[in-house]
Amino acid sequence: MNLDRKSVYTVAKKEFTDHIRNRWILILIIVFIMLTLVASFLAGQRSTSDTTLGGAEETVVTLLSIAGILLPLIAIMLGFATIAGEAESGALALVLSYPIRRSEVLLGKFLGLGGILAFTALVGFGVGGLFITISSGTAQILGFLAFIGLTVLFGLMYLSPIICLSALLKRRVTAIGGGIFLFLWSPIYDMIIFGVFLATSDLSTTQIMQGGSFSLPAWMWWSIGLSPSDLYETTVMKAFNVQQAFGYSMPLPDYLSTGLLIVFMCLWIAIPLLLAYVFFRRRDI
Amino acid sequence: MVTQTIRCPTCHTPMTVQGTPGQRIVITCSTCKASGQFTFPAVHQDQGQTCIAVSHLTKTYKDTIAVNDVSFTVKRGEIFGFLGPNGAGKTTTLKALLGLIHTDGGTITIDGHDIYHDGIQAKKQLAYLPERVALYDNLTPTQTMQFFCELRGEDPSQIPIILKEVGLDQVSTRKVGGFSKGMVQLLGIAQILIGHPSICILDEPSSGLDPRWVKVVREKIRQLNDAGATVIFSSHILSEVESLCDRVAIIDKGRLIAEDSLEKIQSVVQVKPRLEITVPGLKGKTPKVLQGLSGISDLSIRGDVITVTCEPSLRGKIITLLQDGGYTVGNIKTIEPSLEDAFLKLVGGSAL
Numbered sequence: 344m345n346l347d348r349k350s351v352y353t354v355a356k357k358e359f360t361d362h363i364r365n366r367w368i369l370i371l372i373i374v375f376i377m378l379t380l381v382a383s384f385l386a387g388q389r390s391t392s393d394t395t396l397g398g399a400e401e402t403v404v405t406l407l408s409i410a411g412i413l414l415p416l417i418a419i420m421l422g423f424a425t426i427a428g429e430a431e432s433g434a435l436a437l438v439l440s441y442p443i444r445r446s447e448v449l450l451g452k453f454l455g456l457g458g459i460l461a462f463t464a465l466v467g468f469g470v471g472g473l474f475i476t477i478s479s480g481t482a483q484i485l486g487f488l489a490f491i492g493l494t495v496l497f498g499l500m501y502l503s504p505i506i507c508l509s510a511l512l513k514r515r516v517t518a519i520g521g522g523i524f525l526f527l528w529s530p531i532y533d534m535i536i537f538g539v540f541l542a543t544s545d546l547s548t549t550q551i552m553q554g555g556s557f558s559l560p561a562w563m564w565w566s567i568g569l570s571p572s573d574l575y576e577t578t579v580m581k582a583f584n585v586q587q588a589f590g591y592s593m594p595l596p597d598y599l600s601t602g603l604l605i606v607f608m609c610l611w612i613a614i615p616l617l618l619a620y621v622f623f624r625r626r627d628i
Numbered sequence: 629m630v631t632q633t634i635r636c637p638t639c640h641t642p643m644t645v646q647g648t649p650g651q652r653i654v655i656t657c658s659t660c661k662a663s664g665q666f667t668f669p670a671v672h673q674d675q676g677q678t679c680i681a682v683s684h685l686t687k688t689y690k691d692t693i694a695v696n697d698v699s700f701t702v703k704r705g706e707i708f709g710f711l712g713p714n715g716a717g718k719t720t721t722l723k724a725l726l727g728l729i730h731t732d733g734g735t736i737t738i739d740g741h742d743i744y745h746d747g748i749q750a751k752k753q754l755a756y757l758p759e760r761v762a763l764y765d766n767l768t769p770t771q772t773m774q775f776f777c778e779l780r781g782e783d784p785s786q787i788p789i790i791l792k793e794v795g796l797d798q799v800s801t802r803k804v805g806g807f808s809k810g811m812v813q814l815l816g817i818a819q820i821l822i823g824h825p826s827i828c829i830l831d832e833p834s835s836g837l838d839p840r841w842v843k844v845v846r847e848k849i850r851q852l853n854d855a856g857a858t859v860i861f862s863s864h865i866l867s868e869v870e871s872l873c874d875r876v877a878i879i880d881k882g883r884l885i886a887e888d889s890l891e892k893i894q895s896v897v898q899v900k901p902r903l904e905i906t907v908p909g910l911k912g913k914t915p916k917v918l919q920g921l922s923g924i925s926d927l928s929i930r931g932d933v934i935t936v937t938c939e940p941s942l943r944g945k946i947i948t949l950l951q952d953g954g955y956t957v958g959n960i961k962t963i964e965p966s967l968e969d970a971f972l973k974l975v976g977g978s979a980l
Contacts, residue, residue: 353778357764357771364766364803432762437816440726440756440829441779442748627729 346450350443354451359458362421368459371420375413376467379406383471403490406471407579410464410494411572415501415529417463419522421456422505426623427518436628445623453506453616460498464491490579493608497575500611501525507615510622529572536566564596568607578604632855636660640789679704679827679858680725685734687720694720696882698734702827702860702875707853709873709890710862717882718862719759722831725860726756738827755825759832759862761816765805769796769815772804773822782823794818794844809836817845821852828852830861834868846872867964902926903943905934906958907950917953918946932958 362368382405429435438448472487508521540563567573582601631646636657647653656663680702687695695717702708712718723729725736727743727750736743741750763772773787791797794814804812813836820828833849834842849872853859863869869876870890877887886893910932918927918936926937938946940962950957
């Protein structure tokens with residue numbers, strides 16, 4: 344595939360400048376940054392133990408759940424109209440009348456919108472990390488940067504599929520529907536998996552609800568491959584050796600290595616993006 | 629002899645120069661006194677050569693045929709009008725020229741480059757104005773123009789001058805999201821002026837603009853053409869096409885029903901303007917002086933109003949005849965033939 348880097352960069356820059364000034368995106372980014380700041384400040388006050396992230400297991404778990412909701416929302420808001428909406432309005436027809444390939448437009452959009460997600464994660468978690476470092480006194484910059492990196496990947500795991508849906512669906516309205524489905528996919532999928540687990544497990548519901556320590560069957564660990572939110576949370580926990588979350592102690596199995604989990608995350612980005620290209624190339628603008 | 633408006637590279641003052649294609653002249657700017665050389669574009673050398681060739685283009689959407697076996701050619705340097713009622717297939721055909729849609733059959737070449745196999749080369753020459761211009765709400769006109777300049781590999785220093793030309797210089801730092809439809813359309817026109825496009829494809833360029841800007845758009849089309857650009861534009865307004873085009877293609881229900889010079893089509897269609905003359909006190913009687921007058925047709929009287937179809941040159945004669953016959957001539961109205969009239973003639977009335 345021939346790609347002109349300058350064209351890709353031009354589209355990426357335009358997408359970034361346009362969307363960073365979008366009122367709703369801006370509000371979400373500010374909410375995200377505020378929440379991470381408050382969370383890291385409060386948790387940072389309490390943490391004393393010294394682990395990989397400078398003593399902030401609570402902070403990481405809190406940040407994880409904030410990012411788990413807000414980053415997919417931002418990614419979906421950024422991406423749902425990028426092809427369906429612009430094709431409907433006519434903006435895309437004008438851009439594609441210029442000497443640029445569809446692959447370059449698509450990649451430029453992905454990188455530009457991804458840049459906004461990276462910016463959000465970097466500012467939100469970056470300042471959060473600073474708080475932790477100050478309050479715990481231990482500087483774990485590399486570890487925290489890796490955490491931010493995984494969070495950016497997580498955002499892209501939603502950006503890539505929503506661009507794919509936007510390339511596939513004909514109208515802006517249906518693309519919004521696609522976005523809602525994507526946003527709810529992980530929790531719905533989790534409920535199904537959990538239901539199957541309850542139905543097949545020896546453990547009683549009460550035992551599970553009380554928390555404590557128990558191990559999950561292998562198929563359940565593999566099933567997270569299809570849920571972007573769980574993949575992200577598991578990868579972070581595995582990478583930073585966080586074994587307790589919300590009262591559950593869950594030792595992560597050895598066969599799920601950090602590397603393997605990151606490969607899964609990357610597949611969630613690469614496959615939908617390739618599909619998006621297939622749909623976009625076939626599309627009448 | 630060609631006339632071209634150029635801008636002083638130092639102070640950006642526009643000036644008009646005349647010369648022959650390929651000629652090199654030395655000019656001095658009247659404002660800043662800087663002097664330099666200017667070479668007239670040589671594109672006129674291959675004027676008259678085919679630059680766009682469309683053959684057997686067919687496009688189907690689900691079960692409707694939008695464009696049915698359409699073939700035509702556009703020659704270098706001409707203004708080509710693409711005429712047809714709404715929904716005739718004009719936009720679909722123009723979009724196909726840009727490679728925006730996947731056709732079911734046929735080939736399109738732009739200066740020998742196939743739009744589907746060699747799109748980048750083909751599109752390097754094209755500038756396009758969509759029917760409904762849509763841009764990015766959160767960018768300013770300057771940022772929007774910068775984006776398009778970069779896509780075309782053009783120098784962004786021309787942006788302020790172009791924005792001034794289309795009257796958007798006062799709002800160049802405001803977000804496009806707050807613009808009216810007309811202003812967005814003007815920004816759309818601004819982007820086709822970037823660089824010196826050799827082929828301009830304009831889809832209903834004056835739709836949604838108020839009359840003052842319609843005039844400006846027509847002047848821009850003329851200017852682009854004078855500077856050597858081939859212009860293709862679609863319209864459903866006959867007078868617009870008449871005032872600008874060298875050649876015309878007429879499309880209806882996806883089929884090309886005529887492709888020829890404007891004069892030829894006019895002579896085939898023979899649509900003349902209609903004259904409405906109010907003669908107070910006529911009361912439905914046909915004035916004797918008009919009976920048997922050659923060159924007029926469809927004479928009808930309704931109350932005090934005479935309606936007659938004739939050449940515009942006969943207008944004065946008819947009025948003189950009426951006045952000589954003792955009639956008081958009141959209101960006179962000329963009704964330009966509509967495109968519908970032309971279609972009715974061309975397709976024999978059955979197709980509409």
